[in-house]
Amino acid sequence: MNFLFKRIAKLTVALTALLLLTAGITYAEDTHPAAVTYEVTITNLTADQPFTPALLATHTGAFDLFTVGEAASVGIQEIAENGNLGPAVDALNSSNQVFDVVTGDAPLVPAGLPGSAMFDDSVTLTITSLPHVRYLSYAAMLICTNDGFTGLDTFELPRKVGQSITVYGAGYDAGSEINTEDFADIVPPCQGLVGVASDDAGSGMSNPALAEGGVIAHHAGIQGGNDLVPAVHGWADPVVEITVTRIAPVRHYEVTIENLTPGQAFTPPLLATHSRSTDVFTVGEAASFGVKEIAENGNLAPLLEALGNDSKVFDVVAGAAPLVPASIPGGAMFDDSVTLTITADNGAQFLSLVSMLICTNDGLTGLDSLQLPGGVGDSVTAYGAGYDAGSEINTEDFADIVPPCQGLSGVSSDDAGTGMSNPALAEGGVITMHAGIQGGDDLVLGIHGWSDPVVKVTVTRID
Numbered sequence: 024m025n026f027l028f029k030r031i032a033k034l035t036v037a038l039t040a041l042l043l044l045t046a047g048i049t050y051a052e053d054t055h056p057a058a059v060t061y062e063v064t065i066t067n068l069t070a071d072q073p074f075t076p077a078l079l080a081t082h083t084g085a086f087d088l089f090t091v092g093e094a095a096s097v098g099i100q101e102i103a104e105n106g107n108l109g110p111a112v113d114a115l116n117s118s119n120q121v122f123d124v125v126t127g128d129a130p131l132v133p134a135g136l137p138g139s140a141m142f143d144d145s146v147t148l149t150i151t152s153l154p155h156v157r158y159l160s161y162a163a164m165l166i167c168t169n170d171g172f173t174g175l176d177t178f179e180l181p182r183k184v185g186q187s188i189t190v191y192g193a194g195y196d197a198g199s200e201i202n203t204e205d206f207a208d209i210v211p212p213c214q215g216l217v218g219v220a221s222d223d224a225g226s227g228m229s230n231p232a233l234a235e236g237g238v239i240a241h242h243a244g245i246q247g248g249n250d251l252v253p254a255v256h257g258w259a260d261p262v263v264e265i266t267v268t269r270i271a272p273v274r275h276y277e278v279t280i281e282n283l284t285p286g287q288a289f290t291p292p293l294l295a296t297h298s299r300s301t302d303v304f305t306v307g308e309a310a311s312f313g314v315k316e317i318a319e320n321g322n323l324a325p326l327l328e329a330l331g332n333d334s335k336v337f338d339v340v341a342g343a344a345p346l347v348p349a350s351i352p353g354g355a356m357f358d359d360s361v362t363l364t365i366t367a368d369n370g371a372q373f374l375s376l377v378s379m380l381i382c383t384n385d386g387l388t389g390l391d392s393l394q395l396p397g398g399v400g401d402s403v404t405a406y407g408a409g410y411d412a413g414s415e416i417n418t419e420d421f422a423d424i425v426p427p428c429q430g431l432s433g434v435s436s437d438d439a440g441t442g443m444s445n446p447a448l449a450e451g452g453v454i455t456m457h458a459g460i461q462g463g464d465d466l467v468l469g470i471h472g473w474s475d476p477v478v479k480v481t482v483t484r485i486d
Contacts, residue, residue, distance in 0.1 A: 058151045058152065058153060058272065059151060059152045059153060059154060059180075059269065059272070060149060060150075060151050060269070060270050060271070060272045060273070061081075061149070061150050061151070061152065061159070061180060061181075061267055061268060061269050061270065062147055062148070062149055062267070062268045062270050063079055063147065063148050063149075063150060063159070063161075063265060063266070063267050063268075064145060064146070064147045064265070064266045064267075064268075065077050065127075065131065065145060065146055065147075065148070065161065065163075065263060065264075065265050066131075066144060066145040066263065066264040066265075066266075067131040067132070067133055067144045067145065067262070067263060068191075068261060068262055068263060068264055069133055069258040069262050070133055070135075070258070071133055071135075071136060071167075071217060071255050071256055071257070071258075072133070072165050072166070072167055072168075072194075072256055072257070072258045072262065073130050073131065073132040073133065073136065073138055073142075073166045073167065073212070073213075073216045073217065074130060074131040074132075074163040074164065074165065074166065074173065074263070075102065075106040075108070075130055075163050075164040075166060076108065076126055076127035076128055076129055076130060076131075076163070077126065077127040077131070077146065077148065077161060077162075077163050078102065078108050078111055078112065078124075078125075078126050078127075078161065078162045078163065079124070079125045079126070079148060079150050079159065079160070079161050080115045080121050080123065080124045080125075080150075080159070080160050080161075081121070081122045081123045081150055081151065081152035081156055081158065081159055081180070082115075082118070082120050082121040082122060082156060082158050082159075082160065082177075083120045083155075083156055083157075083158065084157070084158055084177065085120050086118060086120035086121060086158070086160075086177070087160075087176055087177060088111075088115075088160035088161075088162060088174065088176050088177070089160075089162065089174060089176050089195075089239055090176065090239065091195065091238075091239050091240065091241070092238055092239065092240070093238055093239060094198065094199075094237075094238050094239070095197040095198060095199050095238075095239050096111070096114065097110050097114070098110045098111025098112075098113075098114045098115075099111065099162060099172065099197060099239075100170070100197055100199045100229075101229075102162050102163070102164050102172055103164055103165075103168075103170040103171060103172040103195075103196075103197035103199065103200075104164075104169065104170045104197065104199060104200050104229050105164075105210060105227050105228065105229060106164045106166065106210050106212070106227065107227070108126055111162065112124055112126065122151070122152050122153055122156045123150050123151045123152060125148050125149070125150045127146050127148060129142050129143070129146070130142050130166065130212065130216065131143065131144050131145060131146060131163070132144060132216055136216060136217055136218060137215065137216065137217070137218040138212075138215065138216030138217070138218075142216075149270075152180060157179055157180050158177045158178060158179060158180065159175070159177075159178045159179075159180055159267060160174065160175060160176050160177055160178065161174050161175045161178075161192070161263075161265060162174035163263075164210070165194055165242070165258075165262070166209075166210060166212055166213050166216065167209060167213040167216075167217055167245075167251060167256040168196075168202070168209070168242070168245075168251075168256075169200045169201065169202045169203060169204070169208055169209060169233070170196060170197040170198070170199050170200040170202070170235075171194055171195065171196055171197070171242050172194075172195055172197060173192045173193065173194055173195065173262050173263045174192055174195065174263075175190060175192050175265060178190055178265075178267070180267060180269065181267060181268065181269045182269070183269060184269050184270065184271050185268070185269065185270075186268070186269055187266055187267065187268040187269075188266070188267050189264060189265065189266045189267075190264075190265050190267075191261035191263065191264055191265070192261055192262060192263040192264075192265065193241055193242075193260040193261055193262060194241070194242040194244070194258060194260060194262045195239055195240065195241060195242055196237075196239070196240050196241070196242040196243065197239055198235055198236075198237025198238045198239055198240060199229075199234065199235055199236075199237065200229065200230070200233045200234065200235055201233045201234075201235050202243075202246070203233065203249060204245065204246065204247070204248050204249040204250060204251040205223065205249045205250055206220075206221045206223040206224075206225050206249075206250040207223035207224075207225065207226065208225075208226060208230060208233060209225050209226070209250075209251075210225055210226070210227050211224055211225035211226070211227065212225075213225065217255060217256065219250070219252060219255055219256075221250050223250070241260075244257055244258065245257040245258075271368035271369055271370065272368060272369065273366050273367070273368055274366065274367050274368065274395075274484060274486065275364060275365075275366055275484070275485045275486045276296075276364065276365050276366070276367065276374070276395060276396075276482055276483060276484050276485065277362055277363070277364055277482070277483045277485055278294055278362065278363050278364075278365055278374065278376075278480065278481070278482050278483075279360060279361070279362045279480070279481045279483075280292050280342075280346065280360060280361055280362075280363070280376065280378075280478060280479075280480055281346075281359065281360040281478065281479040281480075281481075282346040282347070282348055282359045282360065282477070282478060283406075283473075283476060283477055283478060283479055284348055284473040284477050285348055285350055285473070286348055286350060286351050286382075286432060286470045286471055286472070286473075287348070287380050287381070287382055287383075287409075287471055287472070287473050287477065288345050288346065288347045288348070288351070288353055288357075288380075288381040288382065288427070288428070288431045288432065289345060289346040289347075289378040289379065289380065289381065289388065289478070290317065290321040290323070290345055290378050290379040290381060291323065291341055291342035291343060291344055291345060291346075291378070292341070292342045292346070292361065292363070292376055292377070292378040293317070293323050293326060293327065293339070293340075293341045293342075293376065293377050293378065294339070294340045294341070294363055294365050294374065294375070294376055295330045295336050295338065295339045295340075295365075295374070295375050296336070296337045296338045296365055296366065296367035296371040296373065296374055296395070297330075297333070297335050297336040297337060297371050297373055297374075297375065297392075298335040298336075298370050298371055298372070298373065299372070299373060299392070300335050301333060301335045301336060301373070301375075301392075302375075302391055302392060303326075303330070303375035303377060303389070303391050303392075304375075304377065304387075304389060304391050304410075304454055305391065305454065306410065306453075306454050306455065306456070307453055307454065307455070308453055308454060309413070309414075309452075309453050309454070310412040310413065310414055310453075310454050311326070311329065312325055312329075313325040313326025313327075313328075313329045313330070314326060314377060314387065314412060314454075315385070315412055315414045315444075316444075317377050317378070317379050317387060318379055318383075318385040318386060318387040318410075318412035318414065318415075319379075319384065319385045319412065319414060319415050319444050320379075320425060320442045320443065320444060321379045321381065321425050321427070321442065322442070323341050326377065327339055327341060335370075335371075336371070337366065337367050337368055337370070337371035338365050338366045338367060338371070340363050340364070340365045342361050342363060344357050344358070344361070345357050345381065345427065345431065346358065346359055346360060346361060346378070347359060347431055351431060351432050351433055351470070352430070352431065352432070352433040353427075353430065353431030353432070353433075357431075364485075367395060371395075372394060372395050373392040373393060373394055373395065374390070374392075374393045374394075374395055374482060375389065375390060375391050375392060375393070376388075376389045376390045376393075376407065376478075376480060377389040378478070379425075380409055380457070380473075380477070381424075381425060381427055381428050381431060382424060382428040382431075382432055382460075382466060382471040383411075383417070383419075383424070383457070383460075383466075383471075384415045384416065384417045384418060384419070384423055384424060384448070385411060385412040385413070385414050385415040385417070385450075386409055386410065386411060386412070386457050387409075387410050387412055388407045388408065388409055388410065388477045388478045389407055389410070389478075390405055390407045390478075390480055393405050393480070393482065395482060395484065396482060396483065396484045397484070398484065399484050399485070399486055400483070400484065400485075401483070401484050402481055402482065402483040402484075403481070403482050404479065404480065404481045404482075405479075405480050405482075406475075406476035406478065406479055406480070407476055407477060407478040407479075407480065408456060408457070408475040408476055408477060409456070409457040409459070409473060409475060409477045410454055410455065410456060410457055411452075411454070411455050411456070411457040411458065412454055413450055413451075413452025413453045413454055413455060414444075414449065414450055414451075414452065415444065415445070415448045415449065415450055416448045416449075416450050417458075417461070418448065418464060419460065419461065419462070419463050419464040419465060419466040420438065420464045420465055421435070421436045421438040421439075421440050421464075421465040422438035422439075422440065422441065423440075423441065423445060423448060424440050424441075424465075424466075425440055425441070425442050426439055426440035426441070426442065427440075428440060428471075432470055432471060433470075434465070434466075434467060434470055434471070436465050438465070456475075459472055459473065459474075460472040460473075
């Protein structure tokens with residue numbers, strides 16, 4: 024991302040916040056211009072002509088990457104003659120008209136060529152811009168040429184989220200090197216990727232003796248006067264298809280979950296980001312099947328599946344280990360906190376958490392619909408209570424409680440425990456605040472009990 028644009032964006036945010044503050048209005052992060060994100064899919068349409076890794080840039084209308092009928096810049100010349108993206112990347116990054124620069128990491132090789140066993144013929148890259156930076160340009164070398172390339176110059180980006188535009192690009196001659204079509208003058212990867220070779224190793228350096236001093240023009244194609252073969256290395260325009268889609272910006276959050284109890288272990292936590300219309304659980308209502316399975320059996324799978332199928336849920340993440348207080352035996356093997364990373368977009372502004380209180384019949388902790396922090400670096404901390412799912416009678420008998428309870432807490436009996444719901448214990452109630460451990464059977468109030476809150480959750484937006 025260009026440094027000048029970053030400074031302009033930051034100054035715009037600061038000025039907008041100051042104006043809103045003096046007007047007595049609460050500043051909202053989304054009222055200032057934010058980066059716009061695009062996915063760009065580039066497909067090689069030729070039968071046999073590989074491309075170098077792509078170069079993409081977003082920029083204002085005052086910038087041109089290349090212009091047909093004009094001399095190629097050093098950056099375009101280096102791409103077209105030697106497949107060298109470096110000079111063009113440096114020039115783009117130094118321009119105050121360019122916002123973002125992205126490059127691919129592999130050539131695009133048509134299917135059926137030897138090189139296609141290692142490389143694909145298309146790639147999707149992500150690039151950003153600002154609402155007033157409305158153009159995209161692209162360039163890549165036609166590898167089996169002296170100074171051929173393909174590209175697009177100053178293509179207008181789609182305006183709306185979800186909108187896609189597809190365009191096509193031709194093959195161009197940079198006009199900077201004579202088209203000898205001799206492998207000695209062509210970059211070395213050509214021969215291996217296409218499967219046509221000679222005794223000449225090829226060169227990745229420009230030869231001053233071949234300097235042409237011309238201008239960019241539509242490429243005349245492979246003539247077949249030397250090593251290159253029209254039927255193998257040739258093409259018909261268009262040579263490239265480019266589809267650009269504006270996508271909703273993705274935000275990343277770190278979520279730290281801490282078990283605050285002295286002796287009550289939690290199952291691995293389940294997190295979801297979602298819209299306002301989704302409720303993972305609601306106090307006073309019956310638990311969903313997925314929440315019931317977590318609360319009774321520590322089984323995350325049904326809720327993971329249900330959330331994954333919910334169009335209003337953006338991301339779902341589960342921890343890999345239980346959260347165990349340090350004071351009980353299981354604390355020697357497992358930590359009492361974990362930090363997970365989860366993503367969201369503009370439509371998913373809420374976070375929910377669910378985890379089983381392991382040494383209970385159907386206890387759980389969690390948060391439902393915590394609003395995510397807005398600005399990068401902002402954090403919000405919330406605390407969660409212990410809840411009773413209302414789906415199983417609280418026998419407090421190890422025979423009715425999941426097996427890990429005994430080993431983690433260090434209190435055991437002859438009953439192995441169970442990870443299956445017992446229909447005979449079905450309660451048919453609703454989610455309520457948990458009354459806590461009563462100590463009527465195997466569970467011990469001084470070990471398995473707790474006082475609310477039982478969990479601390481800190482959410483930080485990291486980008």
